Amino acid sequence: xxxxxxxxxxxNWLYKAIENCFSLNADWVQNHIANCPKCQRRFVTIGKVNLxxxxxxxxxxNLDLLMRANTQAICVLKHSLRQTPKAQKLKTILPQPxxxxxxxxxxxxxxxxAACIAILLLMKIGVFSSVDKLQAEGQKVIEQYYAAHVxxxxxxxxxxxxxxxxxxxxxxxxxxx
Amino acid sequence: MFGKAVxxxxxxxxTISGTVDESQRWILSAMxxxxxxxxxxxxxxxxxEQDVCDAYQNTFLQLAHCEGRQKPxxxxxxxxxxxxxxxxxxxxxxxxxRKRLSKAAVTRKSVSSPANELDSKYLQENLRCCIAxxxxxxxxxxxxxxxxxxxxxQIGRIxxxxxxxxxxxxxxxxxxxxxxxxxxxxxxNENYEYK
Numbered sequence: 001x002x003x004x005x006x007x008x009x010x011x012n013w014l015y016k017a018i019e020n021c022f023s024l025n026a027d028w029v030q031n032h033i034a035n036c037p038k039c040q041r042r043f044v045t046i047g048k049v050n051l052x053x054x055x056x057x058x059x060x061x062n063l064d065l066l067m068r069a070n071t072q073a074i075c076v077l078k079h080s081l082r083q084t085p086k087a088q089k090l091k092t093i094l095p096q097p098x099x100x101x102x103x104x105x106x107x108x109x110x111x112x113x114a115a116c117i118a119i120l121l122l123m124k125i126g127v128f129s130s131v132d133k134l135q136a137e138g139q140k141v142i143e144q145y146y147a148a149h150v151x152x153x154x155x156x157x158x159x160x161x162x163x164x165x166x167x168x169x170x171x172x173x174x175x176x177x
Numbered sequence: 178m179f180g181k182a183v184x185x186x187x188x189x190x191x192t193i194s195g196t197v198d199e200s201q202r203w204i205l206s207a208m209x210x211x212x213x214x215x216x217x218x219x220x221x222x223x224x225x226e227q228d229v230c231d232a233y234q235n236t237f238l239q240l241a242h243c244e245g246r247q248k249p250x251x252x253x254x255x256x257x258x259x260x261x262x263x264x265x266x267x268x269x270x271x272x273x274x275r276k277r278l279s280k281a282a283v284t285r286k287s288v289s290s291p292a293n294e295l296d297s298k299y300l301q302e303n304l305r306c307c308i309a310x311x312x313x314x315x316x317x318x319x320x321x322x323x324x325x326x327x328x329x330x331q332i333g334r335i336x337x338x339x340x341x342x343x344x345x346x347x348x349x350x351x352x353x354x355x356x357x358x359x360x361x362x363x364x365x366n367e368n369y370e371y372k
Contacts, residue, residue, distance in 0.1 A: 045355035052304035053323050055297045061220045069233040086205045095213050
């Protein structure tokens with residue numbers, strides 16, 4: 001079962017990889033089409049099919065079409081079925097937007113909430129305190145480096161002087177030397 | 178005694194009608210669940226609201242009478258395939274009728290001109306005619322993928338093929354449609370020049 005799942009996953013990855021390499025939008029395909037009249041013709045004809053498909057998809061129908069279709073279909077069903085409340089409900093049903101479309105307007109709010117939760121989690125885990133630690137470690141390394149290459153007294157003077165200040169000021173001070 | 182018999186009969190009738198009602202209620206559930214997708218697919222295939230209602234009615238009528246009024250194992254597959262077949266036969270009938278009419282009275286209006294080549298309505302009609310001519314396995318995939326907008330894994334399940342095969346069939350269908358549409362275009366343009 002697990003092997004089957006792996007196999008399926010690998011096949012899906014392969015399809016995606018192949019699609020990325022060989023899709024009509026790939027650079028090398030576009031370069032070839034630009035220089036090959038036969039492929040240009042093929043590209044145009046396939047483009048026309050896609051254009052026609054998009055035109056068909058974008059054609060709207062009346063909002064009550066589903067209601068009318070349901071009413072007509074229910075008319076030929078058994079009397080007992082026609083009288084059920086569900087049938088009555090179907091006769092007045094209107095098309096509903098898909099779930100994704102319905103929830104689409106909340107995307108921004110959800111993203112903001114998710115970002116806040118992520119920040120809270122990072123604080124809870126201690127990532128921010130780790131950043132401070134990392135900064136202190138970095139300062140130590142820089143101090144050691146200067147101690148090795150410059151006079152010790154000068155380094156003491158420099159880092160003692162900057163100890164009370166923020167790390168950014170330290171960094172700027174070191175760079176100034 | 179007679180009154181008792183009548184009342185028993187009534188109870189029996191009521192039970193039978195109740196069970197029939199219950200046993201076929203799944204038709205309404207199917208209508209509620211797949212109705213919207215089905216209407217969209219039929220509208221895109223036929224492009225005429227009355228035809229959509231007829232095809233929809235025909236589909237559910239066939240569903241109600243399939244296999245001795247038993248519920249099919251895969252309702253979605255049954256509904257979509259039946260609806261597709263019904264719509265294609267309607268399309269074919271329409272195309273044949275149009276041909277017959279155009280033969281009877283050839284007018285300059287009915288012939289396509291080069292300017293029409295990118296006309297949206299002309300393109301749509303041309304595509305519908307070509308879809309109706311496709312072999313069944315390719316037609317099923319293109320209608321389910323491009324007109325019903327179902328994902329490949331669902332198409333695979335409906336048609337009993339793998340999703341990879343469905344992708345290949347779609348690719349072949351698009352190539353065939355492209356070739357046929359450009360051929361038809363050329364033919365129409367020649368007719369126009371001839372006129």
